[in-house]
Amino acid sequence: MMKNHGKNTRKLNFLLTRRVIELHGQGYDHDFLVSAGRHLICLQNNMNFNLEDVNIEVVDQGYDQLSRSFKYVHTIDTGNGERGVLIAEGILTNSTFAY
Numbered sequence: 001m002m003k004n005h006g007k008n009t010r011k012l013n014f015l016l017t018r019r020v021i022e023l024h025g026q027g028y029d030h031d032f033l034v035s036a037g038r039h040l041i042c043l044q045n046n047m048n049f050n051l052e053d054v055n056i057e058v059v060d061q062g063y064d065q066l067s068r069s070f071k072y073v074h075t076i077d078t079g080n081g082e083r084g085v086l087i088a089e090g091i092l093t094n095s096t097f098a099y
Contacts, residue, residue: 016062030084
């Protein structure tokens with residue numbers, strides 16, 4: 001009998017997606033990426049922020065079936081109005097990534 005791996009993939013990735021949607025609903029409505037040089041980039045407005053200048057908090061962890069790796073969900077508060085979410089393969093702190 002063949003197993004339906006697609007259904008399991010959607011269910012596992014749904015948990016990460018649901019968490020991000022929940023955080024967006026709590027006012028963390030921007031999305032961030034880590035760039036070179038210890039900066040974060042806000043995808044909505046392309047603003048750059050130094051890691052040392054923002055508040056970063058790890059709020060959840062989930063397994064991403066697509067990449068077959070654990071992802072860490074972080075909240076980002078820039079202190080000047082932009083609050084958002086960062087999903088990364090490692091734990092991000094104000095000074096570095098911890099893998």
